[in-house]
Amino acid sequence: MAPDVAQFKWNHHLPIEDLPREAEVIAALGRQASALGVPQPWAEAFFRAQIEASKTAQNELFQGWDVFKRGQFPDAPDLVTVTRPKLDRLTDQLLHALAENWPVLSDPTRREDVLRAMHPMQAEDLSAKAVTQAIAPLGR
Template sequence: MTLHLKLCLALSATLLASAAEAASTPATLAPLLGTIDERLAIADQVALSKWDSHKPVEDRQREREVIAAAVTQAPTYKLTAEAVEAFFAAQIEANKLVQYARLSDWHLQGKAPDFPRPDLVGQIRPQLDQLQKRLLQQLADFTPYRTDPQCPQWLAQATHDGRKEPLRQLALVRATAELCVFKG
């Protein structure tokens, strides 16, 4: 067998193994990550609202309300209160990460972008509430895979996208930090 043929066979085997591994990623992961990313996109709008109102990013009372509402709904989705609390705390932290970065950039530039400003209470929060329901269902759908030893690898592959803005990629990594759990 020639060296060229051996290299082609080795490369083919590697590609097949990678394809098989990618194929074994649960179908429930992509929709969950898509909704998480959708929620992160709203962080820019929240940051604009905070810029205009001069309110701090940190709003512990609102964070407690969001988490409590999600925890209350946990039994409907057959999720534990602890899992829901950790998951939504991670969503909030990821969202704040984006807000802090955007506000810092705008302070450096001396102005925020000239984008339409949706109302935080009347428009943005209802969007977040709708996303919360989808996230709960998608978290429930993904739950059987959370203890799989491959879970961290699936997340790493799914969240490391070179086409994504570095801040959004980092926020997505933070938002998914509570997804994989290990039974010890």
């Protein structure tokens, strides 16, 4: 979803980072995860990593577009009405997957299994650095 977010922000000259919104989202997701049985501090660190990974991917896209003096993206989806609802649905699925898999994710003897299962990821085509950031909490 990072390319869709980045295209909208590029078209509207918006900053990639929105710290107040990020803090709200992370806190809310931490509370939701806790209600599902995933420790809030772990969930907050996990979702913070997802946001950081998205910002990394967006920054990399912006850098490339800036170098090549990229114009507007005429087909960029609207951030509020299209992309965020998609992100909300994906995040809800992710929350439930984390809760369902918490026994494995929290087992230190299974860390290598978890990390191995996370590769290969399609997002590596976009940003290997972002993938590394996104899955880092799974190895802790």
